[in-house]
Amino acid sequence: MTTVDGLLFLGTSHFGYQLDASTALAGMDAVGTDAAIAAPMHPHRGDFTEANESLAEAVGKSDGRLIPLCRVDPWEGDAAVAEVQRAVGAGARGVFLHPSEERFRINDVRVRPIVECAAELAVPVMVAAGYHLFAEPLQLAAAARWTPDHPFVLTNGGQFNISGMSQFDAQLALGNPNVHVHTSGMYREDFLEGVVKTFGPERLLFATAAPMFTMAYERLRVDLAHFTDAETELILGGNTIRIFGEVGA
Template sequence: MAIVDAHSHIYPEKISRKAVGAVGQFYATHMDAPDASAEALLATCAGSPITHHIVHSVATSPAQVETINDFVAEQCAAHDNFIGFATMHQDYENMEAEIDRAVGLGLKGVKIHPDNQRVNMDDPRLMRLYECIEGRLPIVIHTGDYRYDFSHPRRLKKILHRFPRLVVDAAHFGGWSIFDYALEYLEDENCFVDTSSALEFLGPRRTVELCRAYGIERVMFGSDFPMWSPVTELNLIESMGFSQAEFEAITWHNAERFVGEPIG
């Protein structure tokens, strides 16, 4: 049995502490990990049941795209339990060529963060990206934030209807900090959701309610490392009374279906 953390961030060691500080400042919160390097992620999970990590980072300018994709690919080559996702920026000139290059590097999907990247997720510039990867690569989209409108789940609903073969993880139960709005817009849509940066806010009862409302087959375990400890987050999921089949779906099989290949 594998256990997959479907939502982890990693950064090059030389900037990992600075990146943690920047993320903590963006969300005005304490970060569980002071260091977001690949080595720190692995050390945090050492001795735990977690076997695999979907890892990614975010480009806040077009110039960062290739460097980040190279870094994530290098880390995946060094750690066979990493599943790497590429980044993309709305102003990157030749998205199609870079997606082809990322696939050649062995990356398995794409991650974008509309709030960090200051772009509406349904902006025409990103529609180019969705068209390029529809039916080809899955995408993790940061969704929801009560402070911004860039990543509102109503925008994702429009995208899902326009690109019906796009495989999407609507991160943070479809709407970080606006979980009920997310359910209203996405409950009946064709997308995955993940549990990252949600459990502490929702509590066990509401988490289980949301899992069942979306459907267990759509929910993936994710930690949002370095914001939260993957081990602590997994322990919370384990304590919620899911059946073994439900637990394996949330922590393993749904991630396999999302990525589109066996894991473990």
């Protein structure tokens, strides 16, 4: 079984956190992770092209263990779409959007051209999900419906506050067949198990979102949940490989 971390961040963030490739790879080794999807941090001075190029350079030295996403800011309009085209042409396997850090609503009309561009290029979209006002489940569901046949992956189970109506809203988002969710930050084991029971194991992806969360702790979310061996194999890597492509050198 190949274990793939569905998301970690590389670089130095404008907001103070950081993770370099060598530290990430050592952390992956410690928890038995073979490969990981990597997204850039929010860069100083907001230069996303430079951040994407720096990530690509680090990925190129990882012997195929790190798989790059390109990150763009929808406020840059056509330039953001052009950067998606450039980065995917250079090897990025998907597009990462962070509504909270870049301060946009995921269902804003400015975002749609980026999502549609990703679909045209046949690469998935991943969204930092669950942030109040910017990336709440019903907003995410609306954005996912722009390209209903195209994979739309949500971090944090689609909603940080997975209680009460928030849990219901997250399930509504998953009602869109193209929506998938990460295990990262999901403190309710019953929610993760419910995703598998209600929507199928193909809709849940293991991810740590390091360094925002701790790799070892996030791995336990899958190991301690009540999944079959076949379900665990899909969650720990099979689903991510299906959506983002094969891993390895």
